[in-house]
Amino acid sequence: MKMNTLLLSGMVAGVATLSASAMAQDVDPNLPVYERTSGVSGNITSIGSDTLNNLMTLWAEEFNRFYPNVNVQIQGAGSSTAPPAVTEGTATFGPMSRAMRDSEIQSFEERHGYEPYALPVAIDTLAVYVNRDNPIEGLSLPQVDAIFSSTRFSDHPEDITRWGQVGLDGAWVNRDIPLYSRNAVSGTYGYFRDVALFGGDFKASINEQPGSSSVVQGVAETINGIGYSGIGYITSGVRAIPLSREHGGEFFEPNADNAATGDYPLARFLYVYVNKHPNEPLEPSVAEFVRMLYSQVGQEVVVRDGFVPLPASAAERVLRDLDLL
Template sequence: MKFKQLITTLTLVAAGFTSIPGIAEVDPALPKYERVGGVSGNLSSIGSDTLNNLMTLWAEEFNKFYPNVNVQIQGAGSSTAPPALTQGTAILAPMSRAMRDTEIQTFEAAHGYAPYALPVAIDMLAVYVNKDNPIEGLSLPEVDAIFSATRRCGYPEDIVRWGQVGLTGSWANRDFALYSRNAVSGTYGFFKDNALCGGDFKASINEQPGSSSVVQGVTESINGIGYSGIGYRTSGVKVLPLAVEQGAPFIEAKRENAADGSYPLSRYLYVYINKNPNQELTPLAREFVKMLYSKTGQEIVHRDGFVPLPNALGQRVMADLGIN
């Protein structure tokens, strides 16, 4: 299967997840990872903040098999991944969104072929409020009306007070403290596209350099509301159930709801690599990919709070890469 065919298939699967059975738990069919000889060198990763902890855990596990491999990880944001991969300053380019067409075109202009997208986990983008906030949930049009200046999701009015989403008493007249990732983040782009219907953020948002900073801001502000990956949840915040539209049932950010496609802000997480279609991967890159799609790699996904992938998907990707 060619790159563009594969990524189209994965995009369709990512939209619904329904064709991936058993995704909520670690697939027992996943192979055990076995150490091989001849693996050494430097393995560099530049990209997503959302994936930073997961990449670190994978690197630590990889070093148990190959202690002489030097792994370096930077996680400033997804937008830093494409130029790093294009320029050759990174072997691994983790992203919490798919590459944009312009980013792919820049890579193709430099290398003559497209970058290769490895789907490595499923994340749920969570909307967080302070742990003491009594709200039960929000619809996506309400989320849009809280965060955006454009309200493209169709809510009839701007939402500026908690009373407008059903809170009473001392909460009714409280305004919002809005916490957001910054524009370099793939999480920012995903939220803009899927929760704001492609609209524009309000000027009053507090942009943060990392997902943990968003959660910390909401923790410290009784009026706070923000968004980041589910893996950054702490005891200081509450994850809101979300409804696709006004009047629809609230869906909790649980693994099984990401697996069946009912949670509306589910997404693939990716690691992009430079794979020349006429050449094999280096032993270093090959073995890291094999570990990602092994029981070892996907147990780390599960442990870090994300939804692991089934063996069938991993085997399909490795077959496309020519990995036995």
């Protein structure tokens, strides 16, 4: 049974036409104001994305301000841990920095008889980081592909292993390019492979890291290093460089405006998956957590954690689809 496939496809198509409030990274004033209700108790467990780990933790803190007796536990080992946890019932929520794969949806459906429900909760810009002392102006996606991949499906004419190959001169000409990457359990790893590597394979020389902050730290400590991670993990030791879709194309900064318009090429939805029976309501604690996500206070947390908030129109679609309005 198709749960919210059409809803999601409509929202994805609308990334380029988000409201002005989302583009300015201010919370849409038309989002509902969340109000505490009675009869909410129990336990909530979140297992999944490292990228969303801090965001889920902040949401849990906000939720506990309304409902101090609800116990919320957060685990963030990687997006690939979310589907089995939601399928097996060991997690209430499965945050993911990518959409579930067909095989993951099929496993859930075989067990429950319907698809898991995908909640698009924020927009993330996936940044390519270099050391703060690296003078590179920007890179095209084909160049990024040639730096990180062994396959070069973008048809870039040569493998890129030194900074001089992307225009740097002086002491940078012969400096090699150490690569920092998330590990294969990460949704960020999968998204970067699918989009920046055009579906190709990473080089065997990548330094796989267990978390997004580890990627950024590695680049900060390696003057000629390069890596990728969510923009929310930026530190003073790195620069998030502008990117273009095509070689010779216009560079766009990884910021809220360019993510919302679709100009920045590595913008994506972040999701939280939940087991929602199509003919039964969500449990009260789950329903209220979802309501809070799509309220002003919930999307203020999104901004606070460095992501792009959703407009009221997107929130209304989900809440109406779940009969939570």
